Amino acid sequence: MPPSTRSRHRLRAQVVASVDAPDRLYPHLGQLFANMPTLGASPSLIMRRLRGLGIALPGRREPLRAIDLGCGPGGVAVALAKTLRMDVVGIDGCPAFIDSARELATAAGVSDRCAFVATSLEIFTRSRALHRDYDVALMLNVWPAMRAARATRAFVRIGGVYVIDDAVRDPACDDRAWRRVPTLEHVSERIAQLGDEVLDARVLARPAMAKVEAALQKQLAINARRLARREPALADTLREFVRGQQEAAGLLEGPLRGAMWIVQRGA
Ligand SMILES: C[S@@+](CC[C@H](N)C(=O)[O-])C[C@H]1O[C@@H](n2cnc3c(N)ncnc32)[C@H](O)[C@@H]1O
Structure with a gap:
């Protein structure tokens, strides 16, 4: 059954909110984020950490099954x-991103190992039949840490691993405005209460984060200028959008830190 208009609107609102864009830019998200394989996550860091923990040992006969x-x-x-x-299965509510993901997989020569599905995470995470048989599940920069932990752990087998990413409060920040944002340790404690083992929890080093962010911001500014030339009516919206993105990135240099948890599911 096709999703109702209401749920399509809700999904569209969730997608634009997750990339801090106004609704007007929704039809242009593919162009706006062109040539950007991720929107914040660092594939090389994640691959290094998974390897370092022995989760993906070379030479395994059976490939591990992952879901992003x-x-x-x-x-x-x-x-x-x-x-x-x-x-790997990749799920995302933005059809333009799913198209980009398929192109990326083809260009990398791994389209036979990747399946990408455009659908709502709310709907997908409720479809119980699909749960629990993945070795690795990831949710990076989408939902707040604990919501992401609950959603991803439901997809992995006991002993499987889930990876989540979120911004946390820098413990050095005692500004009242940020007190409600949890610290890395706070999130780790709450994950342990789910009965799982936190294998690795870390705030991302500021120089490394700054490098990732600078590359993203540079590409975003190029894409926004290109789009503004094609759609002059969007020029002000795009300028504002780029400024907002830069401001958000700046928070990671101040009260917030990027953080990542790799967790082994218990019973
Ligand atoms: C900030 S981006 C992160 C993308 C990627 N995980 C990364 O770190 O590069 C958030 C992603 O979540 C997707 N998203 C947000 N809410 C969603 C929902 N309710 N259902 C499906 N996808 C959603 C957006 O389309 C977007 O691609």
Whole structure:
């Protein structure tokens, strides 16, 4: 059954909110984020950490099965397939990102190991039949950490691993305005209460984060200028959007830190 108009509107609102864009830019998200394999996640860091933990040992006969919830343009999913030889499913509510992810997989020569599906995460994560048989599940920069932890752990087998990414409060920040944002340790404690083992929890080093962010911001500014030339009526909206993105990135240099958890599912 096709999704109702209401749920399509809701999904569209969730997608634009997750990339901090106004609704007017929804039809242009593919162009706006062109040539950007990820929207914040660092595939090389994730591959290094998974390898370091022995989760994807080379020489395994059977490929591990992974699922990336909110995969965006597919950079992490394709890296899992190419670098760690996993069979990967990527789910995202933005059809333009799913198109980009498929193109990326084809260009990387791993389209046979990747399947990308355009659908709502709310609907997908409720479809119980699909749950629990993945070795690795990821949700990177989509839902707040604990919501992401609950959603991803439901997809992995006992002993499987889930990876989540979110911004946390820098413990050095005691500004009242940010007190409600949890610290890395707070999230780790709450994950442990789910009965799972946090194998790795880390705030991302500021120089490395700054490098990733600078590259994203540079490409975004190029794409926005290109789009503004094609759609002059959007010029002000695009300028405002780029400024907002830069401001958000600046928070990671101040009260917030990018963080990542790799967790082994218990019972
Ligand atoms: C900030 S981006 C992160 C993309 C990718 N995980 C990364 O880190 O590069 C958030 C992604 O979540 C997707 N998304 C947000 N809400 C969603 C929902 N309710 N259902 C499906 N996808 C959603 C957006 O389309 C977008 O691709």
